[in-house]
Amino acid sequence: MIDLRVLRQDPELAREAQRRRGASPDLVDEILALDETRRSSIVAFEGLRTQQKAMGKQVAQAKGDDKVALLAQTKELSQQVKAAEAAQVAAEAAFTDAMALLPNLAAPEAPAGGEDDYVVLEHVGEPRDFAADGFEPLDHVELGKRLGAIDIERGAKVSGARFYYLTGVGADLELALVMMAMDQARAAGFTTMIPPALVKPRAMEGTGFLGQAAGDVYRLPEEDFYLVGTSEVPLAAYHSDEILDVETLPRRYVAFSPCFRKEAGSYGKDTRGIFRVHWFDKVEMFTYTTLEESFKEHERLLGWEKEWLDKLGLAYRVIDTAAGDLGLSAQRKFDCEAWIPTQGRYRELTSTSNCTEFQARRLNIRGRFPDGIRPLATLNGTLVAIPRTIVAILETHQQADGSVRVPEALQPYLQGRTTLEPIA
C-alpha cells in the first residue's frame, strides 16, 4: 500500500508511475473517488453516533413516562446508526480493495517499460572461454549425473516434473553453500533465522504475493495455509502489527528456508535440469529500516550479493529492473545474473528489492520516531538460491575430464575438497 497522503496531494505522480509500469492510470482516480465516499460516510456515522451517546445518557437518568418516550426515540436513532455504520464499513472495504491493487510507486531511477527494458549497470568478470580451454562444456544435468550430485529421473519418479534429488556431493554442496552464506551474513551483522514455510493468508497478502503472482503460489485449501515462495514472506510478517523503536534499526535477518513455486505460465521454459523447479532451498537477507536509509541499504544488499558471487568465482552482470517487471511491492529492484556457459547467456541468480513502506503498510509494521509513529521500509535480497547457484558453479568451474574445481572460499565448507570428481 502506498501513502494515501501522497496520492491525494499529487495524484499525477501515481498516474505517471502506473504508465511507466505499463498499467492503467485510471485506478488512481478510482481510488480517489472511493476515498471521498469513504470520508463522507465516516462523517455521517460519527454525527449519528454522537447523538446516540447523548440520548443514551438521558435514558439512563430518566424515569417513568419520560423514559418510555425517550426509548421510542432512541430506538429509531439506533436503526439509523446501524445503517450508517454498515454504509461506512462497505465504503471502507471498497476503498481498501482498490488500494490493494495499486502497486508501489516505481523509483524515478527505475527504467520505464517491461521485462526486456532493463538497464545493465555493470559486468563483473569475464564469461569463461571454453574454446581457449580446448573443450566443449557439459551442461549441469550431465555434470550432475557424472558427479553423482543431481538425480532428476528419480525426482520426477517420486514428485513429478521440476523436482530433483541432490545426492552425495550435490547435497554436500547445498549444505556448504548454506553455511558459507550464513557465515557471510552473520559477519555482516544479520541475525540467523529458520522461519516457517507455511503461512496464513495475511502474511502472503501483506507481502504482495497474492496480486499478479497469485498463480505461482501453492495453497493448502483444507487448512487455509500457503507454502511460501521465498522466506521474504515469513521475515516480513515477523514484525507485523509491531512498533519498533527506531534506535533498534536497521534490523537485519538472514533466513534459510525451502521455497515452493508453481511456475505456472512458464510451461516449456527451462524444462531441462534444475534451473527452474517447484521446490528449492534459499538463503535470503531481509532488512527493516527507515525510508530515508532504505536506499543506501538497498545498495548494501546488492554489495553483499556481489561479494557472494565474487567469492564463488562467477562472471555476472547487474541489471536495474524496469518498472513493469518490479512486482507489486518493489520500488526498485536489482538482479545479479550469472553467466551460464551452456546457455550462452546471463541468468538471474540473485535479486534485491526495496519495498519502501509498501509491505509495512499492509502488515502494519511501524517505527517509533522522535516525531511520531510511521511505517518502516522493508528490503529483501537473495544470498543464495541453491539450484541455480549449483548450476552456475558446476558449469563454470568444470574441467576437461568432467571434474569440477571448487572455488577456494567454498573449500573449507566442503571438507577441504579442491575438486569434485566423477564417480565410477
Place this chain on the structure above:
RNA sequence: GGAGGUGUCGCAUAGUGGCCUAGUGCGCCCGCCUGCUAAGCGGGUUGAGGGUAAUCCCCUCUCGCGGGUUCAAAUCCCGCCACCUCCGCCA
C-alpha cells in the same frame, strides 16, 4: 484430535448492562523540590480514523478477533484465534 481454564491502556490488576469519558499500582516521560542520588509533589503516558494544511483543539472507533441480543455491551449470547493445564496421537 478431546476436556477444562485464561485473554482489560508497556507490566500487574479493578471493573457482572447506563455515573466507564475504563479506575488503581508499577514502569516510563516532563516539570517542581533537593549538595548528588533516592524519596516526595504536580502533570503526562494505547493505537487507528475523521473534522483540518496542522505537532493545538474537537469528535468517532479501539477491553484477543468477528458476529449477535439491547434504546444502550469490557460486562450477556454465538463463532474463531492465541496462550496455559491435562488426556490421546506422533517425527
